[in-house]
Amino acid sequence: MEKNILNNSIDRSWIEKWEPPFIISGPCSAESEQQIIETAKRLDPAYVQVFRAGIWKPRTKPNNFEGVGKEGLQWLKNVKRNTEFMVATEIANSEHVELALSFDIDVLWIGARSTSSPFIIQEIADALEGEKDKIILVKNPIHPDIELWIGALERLFRKGVRKLGIIHRGFYTYKASKYRNQPNWNLLSKFRRFFPRIPVICDPSHICGNKEGILEIAKIAYHYFKYDGLMIESHCNPDRAWSDSQQQITPEKLLELLKKLMDSYHPYPSKNGNKKYQIQNNLDSLRIFIDELDENLISILSERMKISKQLGSLKRESDISILQPNRWGDILNKSIKLGKSLGLSEEFLEGVFKLLHKESINIQKKIE
Numbered sequence: 001m002e003k004n005i006l007n008n009s010i011d012r013s014w015i016e017k018w019e020p021p022f023i024i025s026g027p028c029s030a031e032s033e034q035q036i037i038e039t040a041k042r043l044d045p046a047y048v049q050v051f052r053a054g055i056w057k058p059r060t061k062p063n064n065f066e067g068v069g070k071e072g073l074q075w076l077k078n079v080k081r082n083t084e085f086m087v088a089t090e091i092a093n094s095e096h097v098e099l100a101l102s103f104d105i106d107v108l109w110i111g112a113r114s115t116s117s118p119f120i121i122q123e124i125a126d127a128l129e130g131e132k133d134k135i136i137l138v139k140n141p142i143h144p145d146i147e148l149w150i151g152a153l154e155r156l157f158r159k160g161v162r163k164l165g166i167i168h169r170g171f172y173t174y175k176a177s178k179y180r181n182q183p184n185w186n187l188l189s190k191f192r193r194f195f196p197r198i199p200v201i202c203d204p205s206h207i208c209g210n211k212e213g214i215l216e217i218a219k220i221a222y223h224y225f226k227y228d229g230l231m232i233e234s235h236c237n238p239d240r241a242w243s244d245s246q247q248q249i250t251p252e253k254l255l256e257l258l259k260k261l262m263d264s265y266h267p268y269p270s271k272n273g274n275k276k277y278q279i280q281n282n283l284d285s286l287r288i289f290i291d292e293l294d295e296n297l298i299s300i301l302s303e304r305m306k307i308s309k310q311l312g313s314l315k316r317e318s319d320i321s322i323l324q325p326n327r328w329g330d331i332l333n334k335s336i337k338l339g340k341s342l343g344l345s346e347e348f349l350e351g352v353f354k355l356l357h358k359e360s361i362n363i364q365k366k367i368e
């Protein structure tokens with residue numbers, strides 16, 4: 001399908017009704033009616049447009065709390081009836097869609113694990129056939145395959161869904177990282193070049209996996225990359241939450257955070273801006289990409305040195321000398337070959353690898 005057709009046909013009216021940022025907040029999971037009511041009551045409708053709660057929770061491993069199920073839909077309906085909020089929940093199969101529609105849930109989101117599965121997406125898209133007025137938000141897939149994400153949007157679009165949006169919740173990484181899910185800002189900006197009109201919501205809670213990083217991610221998304229909105233988990237008693245307790249904040253903390261976000265330095269006041277702002281904006285975006293790559297480099301370096309240490313112990317136990325000239329020659333040659341094919345200079349590669357090798361030898365020498 002022509003990406004242009006999809007992009008041009010996206011109905012942005014649902015989000016453009018509101019002064020940005022469009023805010024979705026509420027607990028990771030609905031736990032009890034009392035928890036839902038209390039959290040909703042403590043959220044400020046002057047700042048928050050949508051109340052969220054997961055009813056069916058896709059858990060990585062069995063034997064965890066998997067959501068209260070259908071019962072929670074009535075709690076969300078009550079929130080909708082008694083507050084100004086629209087309500088949202090995650091759906092992961094056709095039965096969820098039918099139930100959520102029957103309880104008149106306003107916003108349905110597709111979780112990261114579901115976006116990764118074309119069969120699930122097709123089932124959901126079939127169940128949503130002709131639902132022109134429902135707001136459907138698609139989270140990025142767990143792994144950074146943007147074609148899967150685009151495919152999900154196309155499947156929904158083909159069934160007539162038009163009020164689409166995406167949620168950026170970060171990507172799984174096996175590396176040690178300060179994030180629970182790596183933002184990969186560069187990938188997001190590529191994705192948005194395909195669909196410049198699609199409403200984009202950042203989910204700093206699932207990117208950070210902690211409370212402390214949320215504001216920084218929200219600032220990058222909203223101020224620098226001009227996202228349309230944010231989804232931030234809040235809970236009336238985060239420490240007692242049944243899922244994602246480390247990353248949830250109280251409704252009062254959310255309000256504080258949103259005020260800080262709105263008051264914080266806004267580098268580019270006008271949308272189209274003048275040339276100077278535009279250049280500054282581009283510079284800052286590139287610096288954010290560089291910072292994220294540097295964080296990845298550091299994490300990979302640390303992992304490499306840990307393995308060097310293991311090698312060192314093994315060599316010591318087996319009385320093998322630390323410096324193995326043939327092995328070192330191989331590493332250097334193949335790294336230069338690969339690096340050159342990726343556009344790096346020989347001189348640079350040689351410098352980097354000599355430094356790495358030196359550090360690795362130092363580490364191994366220190367082993368008792």
Ligand code: PEP
Nearest residue numbers: 028054111112113169206
């Ligand atoms: C959630 O929003 O609570 C959730 C399960 O998110 P994700 O699909 O991003 O893991």
Ligand code: MN
Nearest residue numbers: 028233243244
């Ligand atoms: Mn969660």
